[in-house]
Amino acid sequence: MMVCKVRGQRRKATKAEIYTSCRRSFRSSGRTSRAVLRAMKRIADALLLAAMPALAHAACVGLNVPPNATLAQIQAAINANPNGATLCFTTGTSVLSGYIMPKPSQRLICDPRRTCVITGNNTAIGGFRVDAGTSGVLIQGFVVKDFAKPTTFPVGCMQIREGGLMQDNEITNCDIGMTIHNGATARGNFLHHNRCQGIGGGVGNDMVLENNELWLNNTNHNDGGVDCSGSKLVGSTTGATNVTWRNNYVHDNYGQGLWCDGNCKNLLYEGNRIENNSGCGIDHEISWSATIRNNTFLNNGADEAPGQSCYHGGSICVNNSHDLLITANTVVQNDGRNGICLNASTRTETASWFPHDLANVTVQGNTIKTTGPGLSGLTGNASTNIVFKGNVYYTPTATGMSWQYYKSMTRAQWQAAGQDLDGTFLLWNGNLGQLVAPVLRISQ
Numbered sequence: 001m002m003v004c005k006v007r008g009q010r011r012k013a014t015k016a017e018i019y020t021s022c023r024r025s026f027r028s029s030g031r032t033s034r035a036v037l038r039a040m041k042r043i044a045d046a047l048l049l050a051a052m053p054a055l056a057h058a059a060c061v062g063l064n065v066p067p068n069a070t071l072a073q074i075q076a077a078i079n080a081n082p083n084g085a086t087l088c089f090t091t092g093t094s095v096l097s098g099y100i101m102p103k104p105s106q107r108l109i110c111d112p113r114r115t116c117v118i119t120g121n122n123t124a125i126g127g128f129r130v131d132a133g134t135s136g137v138l139i140q141g142f143v144v145k146d147f148a149k150p151t152t153f154p155v156g157c158m159q160i161r162e163g164g165l166m167q168d169n170e171i172t173n174c175d176i177g178m179t180i181h182n183g184a185t186a187r188g189n190f191l192h193h194n195r196c197q198g199i200g201g202g203v204g205n206d207m208v209l210e211n212n213e214l215w216l217n218n219t220n221h222n223d224g225g226v227d228c229s230g231s232k233l234v235g236s237t238t239g240a241t242n243v244t245w246r247n248n249y250v251h252d253n254y255g256q257g258l259w260c261d262g263n264c265k266n267l268l269y270e271g272n273r274i275e276n277n278s279g280c281g282i283d284h285e286i287s288w289s290a291t292i293r294n295n296t297f298l299n300n301g302a303d304e305a306p307g308q309s310c311y312h313g314g315s316i317c318v319n320n321s322h323d324l325l326i327t328a329n330t331v332v333q334n335d336g337r338n339g340i341c342l343n344a345s346t347r348t349e350t351a352s353w354f355p356h357d358l359a360n361v362t363v364q365g366n367t368i369k370t371t372g373p374g375l376s377g378l379t380g381n382a383s384t385n386i387v388f389k390g391n392v393y394y395t396p397t398a399t400g401m402s403w404q405y406y407k408s409m410t411r412a413q414w415q416a417a418g419q420d421l422d423g424t425f426l427l428w429n430g431n432l433g434q435l436v437a438p439v440l441r442i443s444q
Contacts, residue, residue, distance in 0.1 A: 057109075057111070057113060057140065057141065057168070059111060060086065060088035060089075060109040060110075060111035061086065061088070062085065062086025062087055062088045062107065062109070063077060063081055063085060063086065063087050063088065064088050064090070065077050065087050065088060065089045065090070066092075067090050067091060067092030068092035068093055068094060069089075069092070069094050070094065070095075071094070071096045071097055071098055071100065071126075074094065074100055075100065075101065078100070078101065078102055078103060078106065079103075081103075081106070082103070083103050083104045083105050083106065084104070084105040084106065084107075084136075085103075085106050085107070086106070086107040086109065087106065087107065087108050087109070088109055088111055089108065089109065089110045089111070089116040089142070090110070090111060090112075090115070090116065091112065091115040091116065092115075092116060092117070093117040093119060094116070094117065094118050094119070095119055095120070095121055095124075096118060096119065096120055096124055096126040096127070096147075097120075097124045097126065098124070098125070098126050099126050099127060099128065099129035099154075100118070100126075100127070100128050100129065101128075101129050101130070101131070101134075102128070102130060102134065102137045102139075103134065104133075104134050104135050104136055104137070105135065105136035105137065106137055106138075107137075107138040107140070108128075108137070108138065108139050108140070108142075109138070109140045109141055110140065110141035110142045111141065112141075113140075113141035113168055114141055114142070114143050114168070114169075114170055115143075116141065116142050116143065117142075117143045117145065118142055118143065118144045118145070119144075119145050119146045119147075120146055120147035120148060121146055122146045122147075122148065122173070123148055124147060124148060125147060125148050125149075125150045125151075126147055126157075127144050127147055127154075127156070127157030127158050127174065128144070128157070128158045128159065128160075129154050129159070130159055130160045130161050130164065131161070132161060132181075133161070134161055135161050135162040135163045135164065135183075136162070136163040136164055137160050137161070137164040137165075138164065138165045138167065139158060139160065139164075139165075139166050139167070139169065140165070140166075140167045140168055140169070141167075141168050141169065142169045142170075143169070143170045143171075143172075144157045144158055144169060144170070144171045144172075144174070144177075145170075145171070145172045145173050145174070146172075146173045146174075147173070147174050147175075148175075149175040149195070150175065154179065155175065155176050155179060155200065156174065156175075156176040156177060156178045156179035156200060156201070157171055157174035157175075157176070157177060157178065158171060158177070158178040158179075159178060159179040159180070159181065159184075159201065160180070160181070160184045161181055161182065161183070161184060162181075162182055162183035162184065163183055163184075164183075164184045164185070165184070165185045165186075165187065166178055166180075166184070166185070166186045166187070166189060167185075167186075167187045167188050167189070168187075168188045168189065169189045169190070170189070170190045170191075170192075171189065171190070171191050171192075171194065171198075172191070172192050172193045172194060173193055173194065173195070174194050174195070175194065175195050175196050175197075176194060176196055176197045176198075176199075176200045177189075177191040177194040177197065177198045177199060177217070178191065178198075178199055178200075178201075179199070179200045179201035180199060180200075180201040180202070180207050180209065180233070181201050181202075181203065181204050181207070182203070182204025182205055182206070182207070183204065183205065183206050183207070184204075184207055184208075185207070185208040185209075185210075186199065186208070186209045186210075186212055187208070187209075187210050187211055187212070188210075188211045188212065189212045189213075190212070190213045190215075191212065191213070191214050191215070191217060192213070192214070192215040192216050192217065193215075193216050193217070193219050194217045194218070194219065195218070195219050195220045195228075196217075196218055196220060196222060196227065196228040197217055197218065197227070197228055197229055197230070197231055197232055198214040198215075198217040198230050198231050198253070199212070199214065199230075199231040199232075199233075200231070200232055200233070200234075201233060201234075202232075202233030202234045202235060202236075202240040202243070202260065202264070203234070203235065203236055203238045203239070203240060204238070204240065204241075205240075205241045205242050206241075206242045207233075207240070207242070207243045207244070208243075208244045208246070209231075209243075209244065209245050209246070209248060210244065210245075210246040210247050210248065211246075211247050211248065212248045212249075213248070213249045213250075213251075214230040214231055214248065214249070214250045214251070214253060214257070215249075215251055215252055215253070216252050216253060216254075217229070217230050217231075217253045217254070217255075218230070218253055218254035218255045219254070221254050222255075223255075224254055224255025224256060224278055224279040224303060225255070225256075225279065225303075228254070228255055229253060229254070229255030229256040229257070229259055229277075229279060230250050230253030230255065230256060230257045230258065230259075230277055231250070231256075231257070231258055231259060232256070232259040232260075232261060233259070233260045233261070233264065234260075234261050234262050235260070235261075235262050235263030235264045235265070235287065235353075236262055236263060237263070237351070237353055238263075239263045239264070239265055239353065240260060240263065240264045240265070240267075241264075241265040241266055242265075242266050242267075243260065243264065243266075243267045243268070244267075244268045244270070245258050245267070245268070245269045245270070245272055246268070246270045246271050246272070247270075247271040247272065248272045248273075249272070249273045250272060250273070250274045250275075250277065250281070251273070251274070251275040251276050251277065252275070252276045252277065253277045253278070253279075254277075254278050254279075255277065255278060255279045255303075256277060256279040256280045256281075256282075256283045256317075257274045257277040257279070257280065257281045257282060257283075257300060258272065258274065258281070258282045258283070259279075259280070259282075259283040259285070260283075260284055260285070260287055260290075261283070261285040261286065261287070262285065262286050262287065262349075262354060263286070263287060263288070263353045263354060264284070264287035264288065264290070265287065265288040265289055266288070266289050266290070267284070267287070267289070267290040267291070268290070268291050268293075269282055269284075269290065269291070269292045269293070269295060270291070270293055270294055270295070271294050271295065272295045272296075273295070273296045274295060274296070274297050274298075274300060274315070275297070275298040275299060275300070276298065276299050276300065276302070277300045277301075278300075278301070278302045278303045279300070279301060279303055279313065280300060280301060280313045280314065280315065280316070280317035281295075281297045281300035281301075281315040281316060281317075282295070282297075282315075282316050282317065283313075283317045283319070284317070284318050284319070284321050284324065285317075285318075285319045285320070285321065286319060286320045286321065286347065286349060286354045286355055287321045287354075287355070288321065288322055288323060288355065289322070289323040289324065290321070290323075290324050290325075291324070291325045291326075291327070292316060292324065292325070292326045292327070292329060293325070293326075293327045293328050293329065294328045294329065295329045295330075296329070296330045296332075297315040297316065297329065297330065297331045297332065297333075298332045298333075299315075299332070299333055299334065299335050299337070300314075300315040300333075300337075301313050301314055301315060301333070301337045301338060302335065302337065304337065304338075306335065306336030306337055306372050306373050306374065307336065307372070307373040308337075308338070309375065309379050309404060309408070310338055310341035310342065310343060310375055310376075310377055310378065310379040310404045311341075311343055311345070311379050311380060312338070313338065313341055313343075314331075314333075314337065314338030314339050314340060314341035314374075314375070314376065315331045315333060315337075315338070315339055315340065316329065316331065316339070316340045316341070317341055317343070318341070318342045318343065318358070318361060319342075319343045319345060319358075320343070320344060320345060320347060320354075320355050320356065320357060320358055321355055321358065321361070322355045322357075322358075322359045322360050322361075323359075323360045323361075324360070324361045324362070325362050325364070326340060326361070326362070326363045326364070326366065327362075327363075327364045327365045327366065328365050328366065329366045329367070330366070330367045331366060331367070331368045331369065331376075332369045332432070333369065333370045333371065333374050334369070334371050334430040334431075334432060335371070335372075336370075336371055336372030336373055336374050337370075337374055338370070338374050338375045338376065339368040339369075339370050339374060339375070339376035340363055340366065340368060340376045340377075341375070341376065341377065341378075341379070341404075342358055342361055342363075342377070342378045342379070342383070342386060343358070343378075343379055343380045344357055344358035344378075344379075344380035344381040344382065344383045345380045345381065346380075346381060357381065357382075357383065357384065358378075358380070358381075358383040358384070358386065359383060359384040359385055359386075360384065360385045361383075361385070361386050361387070362387045362389070363387070363388045363389075363391065364387070364388070364389050364390050364391065365390045365391065366391045366392070367391070367392045367394075368391060368392070368393050368394070369393075369394040369395075369428050370393075370394070370395055370396075370402060371395075371396050371428070371429075371430040372396065372430075373401070374395075374402065375401075375402060375403060375404045375408060376388075376391075376393070376402070376403060376404070377403045377404035377405050377414070377419070378404060378405055378406065379404055379406060380406075387419070388419040388420050388423070389419075389420060389421070389422055389423070390420070390422050390423060391420055391423050391424075392423070392424040392426065393411075393420075393423060393424070393425050393426065394426045394427065394428030395411075395425070395426075395427065395428065396427070396428065396429065396430070397427070398411070398425075398427065399411075399412075403419070405417040405419060411425050
């Protein structure tokens with residue numbers, strides 16, 4: 001038996017220290033294969049997550065809702081109290097036959113956190129429903145699970161509106177875990193094993209999604225290129241504007257990781273960790289301005305076989321969008337799949353609120369590691385002002401076809417096309433233990 005432990009420290013070990021300790025343990029056992037290195041990373045992740053403290057909340061002070069309350073009891077307590085009241089739930093299980101509907105600015109809090117189970121027992125449609133105009137609601141600390149698929153609004157088991165906050169909830173086995181709308185925030189939630197999406201919604205302005213974990217969503221394995229995925233926001237005719245995805249952990253979902261589709265504007269994808277999603281890690285599709293920065297990606301896009309063009313996606317995917325900056329990301333694909341891929345495709349949308357081509361995209365200062373036939377670059381129709389510059393590439397050979405500028409090409413051809421004239425090009429054999437130091441520098 002091998003124990004991964006960091007010795008001689010009073011402070012909490014970092015992930016890197018745990019990883020190094022695990023690596024030494026595996027080496028001493030004589031096992032250093034690529035599969036083992038991947039396993040080491042997962043062990044380090046698990047140990048780090050286990051060591052993290054739970055979100056700290058002050059004790060709930062307000063009207064006490066009895067444990068195991070029925071829907072009628074819960075709704076009666078809500079209705080009997082004014083806007084802005086705090087309702088304190090405690091340990092127990094409430095089996096619903098419909099929706100809990102808060103009033104404006106009410107605070108619904110489970111204390112202790114995640115000990116209050118709200119369930120439909122796989123037969124009822126329900127959860128929390130917050131209609132338009134019901135602003136400022138807080139829903140915090142619940143476990144919401146096992147609701148049937150709705151046929152009308154609301155489509156998520158939880159949603160809020162302007163100025164509202166969904167915080168520190170666990171949502172599982174819903175069709176869509178939660179939906180976010182104009183002026184709302186989702187923070188610190190754990191959304192997993194939902195049948196279609198972890199998070200949906202999107203129409204409106206000023207939405208923040210931060211410090212959430214989305215894991216193993218789209219358990220039905222619906223087409224990950226249509227709607228179901230880890231998450232999907234849709235701007236539609238009104239648009240989704242000023243949306244921030246920050247510091248989320250998005251992994252092992254069937255379909256895309258973070259996805260904004262159709263008239264999304266002024267988005268920020270920042271500080272997210274996005275791993276092992278079967279579709280694109282981030283997909284910005286037929287939309288407008290966005291910044292994708294300081295994110296970490298590992299082995300996304302397993303839906304597509306290695307050797308496919310950028311038309312089929314990668315870890316970062318941009319399709320028919322305008323005015324993007326993609327910078328300071330780390331993209332690691334040691335499975336032969338693609339890194340950063342831009343696609344100008346022929347589509348059927350004709351409305352003016354969607355872009356109809358690819359334009360004004362800068363890909364700068366990223367670190368991109370690919371193996372085998374993995375590509376980064378541009379494909380599809382003619383595009384305007386597409387610039388790759390100052391990126392650092394790790395590829396398996398010095399002369400391989402690791403780039404695409406409408407066709408697969410070598411580094412020399414890529415630079416002859418005007419891309420990454422100031423880039424750095426290094427060799428990498430795909431070993432996840434070499435994420436920092438290269439094996440060999442390719443002379444320029």
